[in-house]
Amino acid sequence: MRFASVNFQKGKIALGASLRWDNNRASGNMMNDGAVRQFDMNNDGVISPPETLVAAIPVGVSLPVDYSHDYLSYSGSVNYRVAESLSMFARYSRGGRAAADKILFTPAVSRATGELLNSRDGDDAVRQAEIGVKYRAGGVALNLTGFHARTQDTNAQIASNPATGQLELVKVSRDYEAHGLEFEGSFRRGPFSVAAHATYTDAEITGAENPALEGNTPRNQPKLIYGITPQFDNDTFTLGANIIGVTGSFSQDINVLRMPAYTTVGLFAQIRPMERVELGLNATNLLNERAITGISEGSLPASGVVMARPLFGRAISASARFFF
Numbered sequence: 608m609r610f611a612s613v614n615f616q617k618g619k620i621a622l623g624a625s626l627r628w629d630n631n632r633a634s635g636n637m638m639n640d641g642a643v644r645q646f647d648m649n650n651d652g653v654i655s656p657p658e659t660l661v662a663a664i665p666v667g668v669s670l671p672v673d674y675s676h677d678y679l680s681y682s683g684s685v686n687y688r689v690a691e692s693l694s695m696f697a698r699y700s701r702g703g704r705a706a707a708d709k710i711l712f713t714p715a716v717s718r719a720t721g722e723l724l725n726s727r728d729g730d731d732a733v734r735q736a737e738i739g740v741k742y743r744a745g746g747v748a749l750n751l752t753g754f755h756a757r758t759q760d761t762n763a764q765i766a767s768n769p770a771t772g773q774l775e776l777v778k779v780s781r782d783y784e785a786h787g788l789e790f791e792g793s794f795r796r797g798p799f800s801v802a803a804h805a806t807y808t809d810a811e812i813t814g815a816e817n818p819a820l821e822g823n824t825p826r827n828q829p830k831l832i833y834g835i836t837p838q839f840d841n842d843t844f845t846l847g848a849n850i851i852g853v854t855g856s857f858s859q860d861i862n863v864l865r866m867p868a869y870t871t872v873g874l875f876a877q878i879r880p881m882e883r884v885e886l887g888l889n890a891t892n893l894l895n896e897r898a899i900t901g902i903s904e905g906s907l908p909a910s911g912v913v914m915a916r917p918l919f920g921r922a923i924s925a926s927a928r929f930f931f
Contacts, residue, residue: 619688627680631705631729634721636669639712639776671721672711676729678703692744698737703730706761713763713778728761728780739789750791757813758783781860782814783825798841805833812860823862827901829853842879849873859905864913869898871918887926895921 612625645654646661682700689695706729710716715728723729739752762779787808794801807830812823831854838847852870857863873891880886892898901916 621686623682623684625682629678629680629703629705631676633707634673637672637711638664638669670718672716673721674716674723674729676705676723676726678730678732692742694741696739696741699735701732701734703732705730709762710778712776715761715778727759731758731760733758746795748793752789753787754789755786756784758785778816780816781812783810784813785810799839801835801837803835805831807831815860820860823860824857826859827856829856829868844879845875845877847875849875858902861905863906864902864904866899866902869896871896871898883930885928887928888923889926890921890923892918892921
């Protein structure tokens, strides 16, 4: 990796720019489970129905991995100080992340030579333009940023082969576009402080291996994410709360099944009864909110049952810290 940056300031204007060149090399072998087989897992001499579908890795069978991939990241920004407490800024950037193990066992890597068949699959790129305003005065800090982003993602997911019905790993290649507004703010007055954030995002799929998905909203992408943390802090104790919420979102890219909105509340407290001793109490999801963060199915099946990933319910912990 090679990196360079330059910054310049004159009067009310500050400029910044950076470049980074990433060099990725992957070599070796990969092994994956083959077709299912029968195997007496509990060694009772009887093959039960689940034991007829045991996945196994073939001994001595491997596929090569041997490819190189380089990509460039860059960023440029300008900040203009309107007044001592107020400034405006703009930034344009391009970043990347190596696909690495996400593309193994998919058609992105040649099973014969281990080479990368399409250079686009080697990294996931994000191009983003931002413009915003910052304010700092009298214990108040406010940031408001508008953004427009275009992203690429090459990944893999398990799908059913329409011809054989067998589950297999398939390559997923998507382009996304999003614009929105991000707010961050804080206020402090004596021992009391409050911090808040909110992000509004309008996103869509602009390119997909399945053209029917184009124009849809990406999975797990709520329109609004928000949070607020009020806190009271003095020499003896700290008391505060975390309130975090999201609006509803689609479970999968086909945009049929929606996951409900949720808001979780957490509380925290630290008491310092004497020097070098701190007692703490922390509660997450205090109201035991049913918060679903993901659903594997894209639509409701005939059974009416889906596999979901919820946040943990109410959890309370206590701690004691001693400083030496």
